[in-house]
Amino acid sequence: MSAPRVAAVRTVDVHAHAILPALQSIVVEGDPTGFEAHQALEAIRSGPESLKVSGEMVRARIPQLTGLERRLADMDAAGVDVQLVSPSPSHYYPFLGEELARKVAEEANRGIRALVDAAPSRQHGLGLVPLQHPSLVVELLEHAVLECGLRGVEISSFAPGQTDAASVAGHSVELSDERLEPFWARAVELDAVVFLHPFGCSLDERLDKYYLSNTVGQPVENAVALSHLIFSGVLDRHPGLTLIAAHGGGYLPTFLGRSDHAWTVRPEARGCAETPSSYLKRLYFDSLVHTEDSLRNLVAAVGADRVLLGSDYPFDMGVTDPIERVASAALSPEQTDAVAGGNAARLKIESLQ
Secondary structure, three states, X not given: OOOOOOOOOOOEEEEEEEOOHHHHHHHHHHOHHHHHHHHHHHHHHHOHHHHHHHHHHHHHOHXXXXXXXXXXXXXXXXXXXXXXXXXXXXXXXXOOOHHHHHXXXXXXXXXXXXXXXXXXXXXXXXXEOOOOOHHHHHHHHHHHHHHOOOOEEEEOOEEOOOOOOOOOOOOOEEOOOHHHHHHHHHHHHOOOEEEEOOXXXXXXXXXXXXXXXXXXXXXXXXXXXXXXXXXXOHHHHOOOOEEEXXXXXXXXXXXXXXXXHHHXXXXXXXXXXXXXXXXXXXXEEEOOOOOHXXXXXXXXXXXXXXXXXXXXXXXXOOOOOHHHHHHOOOOOHHHHHHHHHHHHHHOOOOOOO
């Protein structure tokens, strides 16, 4: 059964995921030692209780994450016309060497394309690029957009330095890294969407308990990554960049007064041309902030023209009723329509048919 219409536009959820089982198989076969070490670290970072709950949760959602029938039924029930689907987990950044990273990204791009092709009137897709190898990101952005016809790519908040035994440990790749400049420039040229979705958190063992790695870690990572983009001048150099931050941008959008103050009094914080808060109008954010007050505050901070519908489908930290939540936030009809799908249409995030 379809949900009643609460918006006058075609509704688009820009934060929805799929699991591509072939990716893990490629990683396990290509670097079993690295994968085992990665899984062991993930177990430590999650803690046994959260690891158990997450495992059960994902297993229960396999029909939604890998199939189409249940996905479309859930979209109908929520009143969602179109999903922008991205891979999850998306990166394996810490240990993939160049050859394996290219193979994983290409397979992810092809896999998401196949999913979109199964229901092109209801889906659009995002591919992957390996941030840990800046020399590859333009090539694989082009593979996603030009060869596979995807709307853009999903990236994490940073790429940790390589940790596998076969390579020399390197420094983390932040979004401000000058080696990513060609990527941002090419994303603008291709009119590609870049979806910023953190996977993992750099606060490490401090967040090992109580599921803090997700509940606190994700908003922190969003705030740090966006701050790198702002303070480094990336958005000055690439004003046409279309970047959507998951989870409403985390802790950043409604607490930029401190950043503006730092820009005013600290010379080392003057890497951007204007006050940090002014860059909110150059970014986009999804609506997944969980409360009506938080959504109203986000819209007040960035503008209704900068917020797009997001659900984090089908994970338990997401919501099953993203459109109803926007409708209940007491925005104006024009703002509701913009968030529900108008902004996505303007960014050409829509079905392929």
